[in-house]
Amino acid sequence: MNAAGSGPRDVSRAIDALRRGWPIAIHAAGEDPLVLLAVETADPRSLDTFAPAGRYPVLISSGRAATLKLTNQLAAADPDLPVVVEPAPWLDFDTAVALADPALDLATPLKGPFRTEEVDRPRASLAAIRLARIAGLLPAFFIDGIDPEVVIAPEAIDRHQDARTLRMATRARLPVEGAEDAEIVAFRAPDSADEHVALLIGRPDERPPLVRLHSECLTGDVLGSLKCDCGPQLRAAIAAIRAHGWGILLYLRQEGRGIGLVNKLRAYRLQDQGFDTVDANTRLGFAVDARDFGVAARMLDLLGQRQVRLLTNNPAKVASLEAAGVAVAERVPHALPANPHNERYLATKRDRTGHQL
Numbered sequence: 001m002n003a004a005g006s007g008p009r010d011v012s013r014a015i016d017a018l019r020r021g022w023p024i025a026i027h028a029a030g031e032d033p034l035v036l037l038a039v040e041t042a043d044p045r046s047l048d049t050f051a052p053a054g055r056y057p058v059l060i061s062s063g064r065a066a067t068l069k070l071t072n073q074l075a076a077a078d079p080d081l082p083v084v085v086e087p088a089p090w091l092d093f094d095t096a097v098a099l100a101d102p103a104l105d106l107a108t109p110l111k112g113p114f115r116t117e118e119v120d121r122p123r124a125s126l127a128a129i130r131l132a133r134i135a136g137l138l139p140a141f142f143i144d145g146i147d148p149e150v151v152i153a154p155e156a157i158d159r160h161q162d163a164r165t166l167r168m169a170t171r172a173r174l175p176v177e178g179a180e181d182a183e184i185v186a187f188r189a190p191d192s193a194d195e196h197v198a199l200l201i202g203r204p205d206e207r208p209p210l211v212r213l214h215s216e217c218l219t220g221d222v223l224g225s226l227k228c229d230c231g232p233q234l235r236a237a238i239a240a241i242r243a244h245g246w247g248i249l250l251y252l253r254q255e256g257r258g259i260g261l262v263n264k265l266r267a268y269r270l271q272d273q274g275f276d277t278v279d280a281n282t283r284l285g286f287a288v289d290a291r292d293f294g295v296a297a298r299m300l301d302l303l304g305q306r307q308v309r310l311l312t313n314n315p316a317k318v319a320s321l322e323a324a325g326v327a328v329a330e331r332v333p334h335a336l337p338a339n340p341h342n343e344r345y346l347a348t349k350r351d352r353t354g355h356q357l
């Protein structure tokens with residue numbers, strides 16, 4: 001096996017490989033390499049090439065394992081660690097897909113029984129689950145197959161996600177509805193495809209800016225989805241900043257609270273089956289909120305702002321921005337009227353994720 005790649009570019013290669021259905025390995029210091037093939041992008045042929053002897057344990061996230069009631073054999077295990085499902089004659093490709101993808105949980109009972117074991121390469125396993133999220137894939141892998149070309153270290157993923165590499169790319173005037181004097185500033189990091197933008201509204205004065213951190217929501221922002229409150233919040237933020245006199249709207253490319261568009265739509269499909277927004281994320285195997293507001297702090301820093309008034313109902317956003325070095329002088333509530341389609345979503349945010357609505 002090649003030496004573990006250490007540059008962030010290797011992470012881009014690893015993400016690309018996983019999305020194409022090619023194996024990669026994660027090699028943490030002091031552990032054996034963990035060879036991975038993403039279940040979502042594998043097919044029976046690539047699995048056969050990956051594991052010619054037909055032995056392929058499956059690595060799934062802790063949340064997914066708990067959903068499938070596969071954690072009870074692991075009494076002493078760390079509840080946050082991913083879980084390995086041991087090979088079994090009935091663990092064929094389709095069954096592995098059913099382990100990975102909750103879409104059919106209610107329709108087809110899972111074959112079994114399955115034996116699970118604690119991961120013996122905890123750092124690489126955690127990094128694998130993280131990488132799946134960054135790649136927008138389901139967090140489940142066939143493991144221990146043939147040596148792949150791309151090998152990365154967990155630290156390379158940290159560096160890949162490091163907000164300090166973000167730079168201003170360009171800026172221009174952008175008159176928008178509700179703020180005709182706005183200016184847009186685009187930010188880019190060398191190793192990430194995410195292009196974040198800031199909308200600067202009004203003329204700075206001695207007061208801290210009114211700031212909104214808006215996480216991308218294609219369905220709400222662009223298509224007018226009524227399932228969430230994003231679209232109205234986006235427009236109301238521009239109006240509130242204008243009314244305050246000046247401020248900044250950060251449009252962060254953190255679709256689906258950081259799990260990506262496809263995984264968010266998978267969560268919506270689970271919500272169609274009756275699960276709420278919190279349980280849907282857990283069933284998929286993700287954290288309830290996978291966002292990192294370090295990017296927002298870095299953007300504010302590059303714009304010369306270290307103290308803000310923050311438009312949000314989410315105290316976790318305030319805490320995470322402060323942890324990243326931006327002082328929040330005041331939290332300004334940003335609640336909008338509910339509609340029949342987002343009533344339950346807003347109630348879940350209030351009751352389960354601490355939103356002050």
Ligand SMILES: Nc1nc2c(ncn2[C@@H]2O[C@H](COP(=O)(O)OP(=O)(O)OP(=O)(O)O)[C@@H](O)[C@H]2O)c(=O)[nH]1
Nearest residue numbers: 215216217228254255256257264267277312313314
């Ligand atoms: N995973 C997932 N993401 C969702 C769902 N509904 C909306 N989102 C995403 O949640 C994000 C919107 O959250 P925000 O409005 O920025 O933040 P918040 O945590 O609700 O806090 P506020 O600042 O009070 O609005 C966007 O990235 C949406 O795509 C859902 O059901 N599941």
Ligand SMILES: [Zn+2]
Nearest residue numbers: 217220228230
């Ligand atoms: Zn939304």
